[in-house]
Amino acid sequence: MNLTEMSFDDLMEEAYGLPGGKAKLELLEQAVRVADAAGDIDQGYEARSEIVELGSFHGYPMKALVAFSWQLGQYDKNPGRFDDYSLMWSYKWVLDRITAFADISRVQIENLLEDMKTRFAAEGYSSRTYHYYRAHILAELGELDASQAEWDIVQTMERDEMSDCQACEQHHLVEFLAKREDDEATVKAAEPILKGKMSCGEVPHVTITKVLFPLLRLGRQKEADKLQKKGYKLVKGNRDFLYHQGEHIGYLTLTDPIKALEVFEEYIASSLDHENPVDQMIFNAYSAKMFRRLAGESIRFQVKLPAGHPCEHQSGEVESLAKHFRQLALATAEKLDKRNGNAYYTTLLQQL
Amino acid sequence: MENQNRDTYRFQVNLSGMINILSNHLYSSPKVFLRELLQNGIDAITARQAYSSDGYEGKIHVEVSGTSTGATLLVEDNGIGLNEAEIHEFLAMIGQSSKRGEDFLSTNTSFIGRFGIGLLSCFMVSDDIVMVTQSAKGGPALEWRGKPDGTYTIRKLEGQYAPGTKVFLRCKEGSEAYFEEGNLQEWLFHYGALLPYPIQLVSDHTTRLINSQSPPWVKDPQLARKHREEVLAFGKQVLGETFRDFIPLHTTSGRTGGIAFILPQAVNLNAKRNHRVYLKHMLVSEAASNILPDWAFFVKCLIWTDELQPTASREHFYENAQLEQVREELGNSIRQELMRMAEYDPDRLQSIISLHALSMKALAAEDLSFYSIIHEWLPFESTFGRKPLGELKQHPPLYFTSTLDEYRQITHVASAQSMLVVNGGFIYDAELLSRLPLVDPDVKTERLLPEEVSLSFTDITPQERLDYYESVRLADSVLQKFRCQVQLRRFKPEEIPVLYTLSEESAQWRVLEATKEVSTDALSSVLGSLGATLKDAAYATLYFNLNNPVIGRAFHPAHQKMLPSIIEMLYCNALMMGHYPMNRQEIALLNKGIIQFIDWGLTASHVTGGDE
Numbered sequence: 001m002n003l004t005e006m007s008f009d010d011l012m013e014e015a016y017g018l019p020g021g022k023a024k025l026e027l028l029e030q031a032v033r034v035a036d037a038a039g040d041i042d043q044g045y046e047a048r049s050e051i052v053e054l055g056s057f058h059g060y061p062m063k064a065l066v067a068f069s070w071q072l073g074q075y076d077k078n079p080g081r082f083d084d085y086s087l088m089w090s091y092k093w094v095l096d097r098i099t100a101f102a103d104i105s106r107v108q109i110e111n112l113l114e115d116m117k118t119r120f121a122a123e124g125y126s127s128r129t130y131h132y133y134r135a136h137i138l139a140e141l142g143e144l145d146a147s148q149a150e151w152d153i154v155q156t157m158e159r160d161e162m163s164d165c166q167a168c169e170q171h172h173l174v175e176f177l178a179k180r181e182d183d184e185a186t187v188k189a190a191e192p193i194l195k196g197k198m199s200c201g202e203v204p205h206v207t208i209t210k211v212l213f214p215l216l217r218l219g220r221q222k223e224a225d226k227l228q229k230k231g232y233k234l235v236k237g238n239r240d241f242l243y244h245q246g247e248h249i250g251y252l253t254l255t256d257p258i259k260a261l262e263v264f265e266e267y268i269a270s271s272l273d274h275e276n277p278v279d280q281m282i283f284n285a286y287s288a289k290m291f292r293r294l295a296g297e298s299i300r301f302q303v304k305l306p307a308g309h310p311c312e313h314q315s316g317e318v319e320s321l322a323k324h325f326r327q328l329a330l331a332t333a334e335k336l337d338k339r340n341g342n343a344y345y346t347t348l349l350q351q352l
Numbered sequence: 353m354e355n356q357n358r359d360t361y362r363f364q365v366n367l368s369g370m371i372n373i374l375s376n377h378l379y380s381s382p383k384v385f386l387r388e389l390l391q392n393g394i395d396a397i398t399a400r401q402a403y404s405s406d407g408y409e410g411k412i413h414v415e416v417s418g419t420s421t422g423a424t425l426l427v428e429d430n431g432i433g434l435n436e437a438e439i440h441e442f443l444a445m446i447g448q449s450s451k452r453g454e455d456f457l458s459t460n461t462s463f464i465g466r467f468g469i470g471l472l473s474c475f476m477v478s479d480d481i482v483m484v485t486q487s488a489k490g491g492p493a494l495e496w497r498g499k500p501d502g503t504y505t506i507r508k509l510e511g512q513y514a515p516g517t518k519v520f521l522r523c524k525e526g527s528e529a530y531f532e533e534g535n536l537q538e539w540l541f542h543y544g545a546l547l548p549y550p551i552q553l554v555s556d557h558t559t560r561l562i563n564s565q566s567p568p569w570v571k572d573p574q575l576a577r578k579h580r581e582e583v584l585a586f587g588k589q590v591l592g593e594t595f596r597d598f599i600p601l602h603t604t605s606g607r608t609g610g611i612a613f614i615l616p617q618a619v620n621l622n623a624k625r626n627h628r629v630y631l632k633h634m635l636v637s638e639a640a641s642n643i644l645p646d647w648a649f650f651v652k653c654l655i656w657t658d659e660l661q662p663t664a665s666r667e668h669f670y671e672n673a674q675l676e677q678v679r680e681e682l683g684n685s686i687r688q689e690l691m692r693m694a695e696y697d698p699d700r701l702q703s704i705i706s707l708h709a710l711s712m713k714a715l716a717a718e719d720l721s722f723y724s725i726i727h728e729w730l731p732f733e734s735t736f737g738r739k740p741l742g743e744l745k746q747h748p749p750l751y752f753t754s755t756l757d758e759y760r761q762i763t764h765v766a767s768a769q770s771m772l773v774v775n776g777g778f779i780y781d782a783e784l785l786s787r788l789p790l791v792d793p794d795v796k797t798e799r800l801l802p803e804e805v806s807l808s809f810t811d812i813t814p815q816e817r818l819d820y821y822e823s824v825r826l827a828d829s830v831l832q833k834f835r836c837q838v839q840l841r842r843f844k845p846e847e848i849p850v851l852y853t854l855s856e857e858s859a860q861w862r863v864l865e866a867t868k869e870v871s872t873d874a875l876s877s878v879l880g881s882l883g884a885t886l887k888d889a890a891y892a893t894l895y896f897n898l899n900n901p902v903i904g905r906a907f908h909p910a911h912q913k914m915l916p917s918i919i920e921m922l923y924c925n926a927l928m929m930g931h932y933p934m935n936r937q938e939i940a941l942l943n944k945g946i947i948q949f950i951d952w953g954l955t956a957s958h959v960t961g962g963d964e
Contacts, residue, residue, distance in 0.1 A: 017620055023779035062882065066867050072875060073871035073875070074870060077870070101881075104878050112878065269786055269787070306786040306790075307796075307798065
């Protein structure tokens with residue numbers, strides 16, 4: 001196959017046939033190049049729509065952000081040419097992960113939120129989604145009280161076509177309660193999801209890890225163990241769930257550390273070139289914790305690291321691995337805290 | 353006399369509504385009435401075997417007479433038969449089923465319950481159904497006659513009948529095809545190919561046996577290996593394709609088995625997976641997609657099982673824990689066989705892999721132990737051509753790129769240097785290459801970045817460095833604004849004057865910069881912030897090849913005046929050759945340069961008259 005000789009349609013067709021991942025991304029990026037070279041805005045828009053979706057749900061949030069930026073610019077320059085509904089929906093995906101990049105300032109994030117609010121209002125949607133994402137973003141910035149205030153507003157408003165599905169909304173609530181470290185409320189809020197009454201493409205995948213630690217602390221390990229097995233199957237193999245794969249490592253470190261090591265080995269490669277710094281940070285932090293735990297064992301571990309990993313030659317030294325991963329995680333946490341103006345993430349890492 | 357024995361009843365249901373549901377929503381085609389009748393016969397035979405098994409042999413007899421709307425079909429079994437109470441029971445079941453909806457169909461698998469539904473499906477092709485049945489437990493023979501208007505009669509028959517059930521169907525207008533001999537023969541085989549009882553089809557002209565005794569490898573799929581030709585012939589007959597190889601399937605419980613025929617042609621990752629599944633010997637699905645793991649897209653299977661729960665239409669299976677386990681075990685059968693081949697029959701494995709590398713790679717990416725056993729045969733694209741990994745790993749360290757884009761950037765140069773680089777750009781490849789040391793600790797792999805092809809370049813001599821020092825400095829300053837640095841080297845092939853290489857960061861930075869030009873203010877500012885961190889790392893390199901005679905001349909101090917334009921043009925040319933999108937500034941540069949060179953050319957031509 002010679003990529004450079006393929007037409008836009010061929011590239012797109014081949015891309016549609018692939019599962020979400022790097023190979024698909026590459027085809028789409030090539031399709032963008034072909035479209036741009038031909039000056040075909042519609043094709044460029046189509047291929048970028050796919051990149052936004054792929055990037056948002058398969059672990060390339062930066063690519064999604066860049067492709068979306070191009071789309072929004074073209075949307076403004078060519079009124080009426082593109083579908084507003086799906087573009088506005090993509091806006092939410094982009095905002096969902098925007099706080100993960102420490103280089104993006106608070107002012108810039110605020111500006112984007114306001115921009116979304118204005119655009120949604122212009123299309124006739126309510127400001128509920130704005131408050132909902134504001135609540136999410138504030139929670140990600142570590143301002144839980146301010147986030148709570150937004151949540152309170154959301155509760156009073158009616159859902160509309162731009163609202164996330166009910167399962168996603170319920171999940172966000174669970175996530176928020178977990179951040180508040182309210183174990184009982186977390187488990188309670190997760191109940192409808194865990195019982196299968198609410199589900200969607202990513203729920204309960206992402207919800208399960210949120211209740212594992214609370215259940216363990218509440219003395220309900222049996223339930224937690226069962227959920228962990230179920231949840232792990234759901235997030236297996238998709239790099240978009242690196243954060244949750246990290247949380248599985250964290251939980252297994254407490255209950256079955258050898259299994260935790262297996263999970264680590266499975267995902268270390270995809271964590272290396274992952275685009276989401278927060279997901280990487282959580283993965284690294286739990287990995288560090290696992291290596292500290294393994295260092296206490298009397299057996300010697302030979303850790304399987306992928307080619308080119310900076311610690312390739314220390315694969316038998318779990319203590320130095322613990323240090324390496326901890327430093328990586330801390331470096332990100334410090335950058336995030338500096339941007340956020342608090343000590344939320346460094347404190348979080350210490351508590352893990 | 354007759355009236356004494358005949359009672360007229362009404363179904364307690366809206367029968368035409370039921371028939372409509374069955375034919376339009378539940379069953380994929382009216383021809384399933386044959387499956388339902390065969391199923392009724394099998395159930396009756398099974399029940400009779402349980403009742404008394406001395407020398408009894410079950411069989412099914414099908415007879416068609418007359419043509420077009422005058423055609424009548426008889427389907428007869430020598431099973432246990434029904435007594436009056438049971439007839440009322442199955443009719444009651446039909447009544448219940450309409451109230452309980454599909455749940456009833458999916459959960460109730462008792463002989464009697466199924467019988468009623470099966471008979472009901474015949475209304476799809478007939479308005480006049482007569483059933484004559486004699487229970488093996490004694491009592492009078494009974495005749496049941498049903499009409500789609502919801503009325504039926506039951507009549508006690510005089511005389512002695514052999515135990516069993518006969519169902520007579522009179523052809524309904526528009527259903528002629530379902531009473532045609534050729535079709536009947538095909539469809540009966542279609543559903544009943546694996547039935548353990550003989551089915552006989554009789555018409556005015558001939559009597560034929562639809563299915564021979566079910567082969568021994570159906571009971572024990574492992575035996576299939578000893579009956580290779582027979583199994584392949586069976587595959588062709590049932591699946592309509594010519595296969596050359598297969599893998600027997602089995603589960604530990606012994607309740608599910610099958611044959612995975614290896615597709616004779618390569619298939620796409622997203623190709624439909626249509627496996628044919630028999631439940632309790634009867635065909636239930638021709639399109640079961642969820643019975644094998646996702647990676648097994650290189651086989652088409654015949655599977656028989658008695659442990660899975662069919663959905664309401666009885667054409668698919670419920671996704672439950674049982675199915676999950678069966679799927680895993682069937683997948684294991686395939687995996688084990690491939691691993692066995694790697695050890696004892698590598699040629700066979702090789703021929704499978706040559707067609708189905710993608711499927712093998714999908715499995716290898718999922719399962720490290722499988723990968724370790726078959727990795728030597730997996731083909732990868734490289735600067736030495738498409739070669740199996742076993743051969744490629746003889747050239748340590750094994751360089752690979754993680755994307756096609758990176759591979760493209762360096763492939764010409766690497767080939768010309770006889771440098772082995774493996775393309776990790778296609779699906780699963782980079783992942784597998786980076787894991788190679790995990791399955792073979794002796795092999796060293798290294799991810800090659802485009803900027804690292806210079807590893808194999810020849811440095812220029814100290815004298816050359818001195819001679820070209822000023823020119824290189826000048827060139828460097830010209831490209832500074834494009835975050836590109838200049839290197840003077842010697843490399844093959846000499847036809848390539850310049851090579852532009854780009855790190856991942858600089859590639860990303862270029863895209864960010866280009867997008868900033870078209871985006872909104874709020875997002876441009878965000879992209880600017882993201883770019884800021886990349887910027888320092890984002891230097892591209894333009895290698896000038898001194899082996900190329902033009903480059904030698906261009907860098908000669910005598911041409912310093914023209915050099916900036918030459919550098920700019922070669923830079924733009926390198927971007928185009930590498931298929932990089934150019935930003936506004938670069939396009940402007942290219943335009944200016946072309947005009948400049950035309951001007952120079954015309955000036956020179958004016959002096960020489962174009963005869964130079």
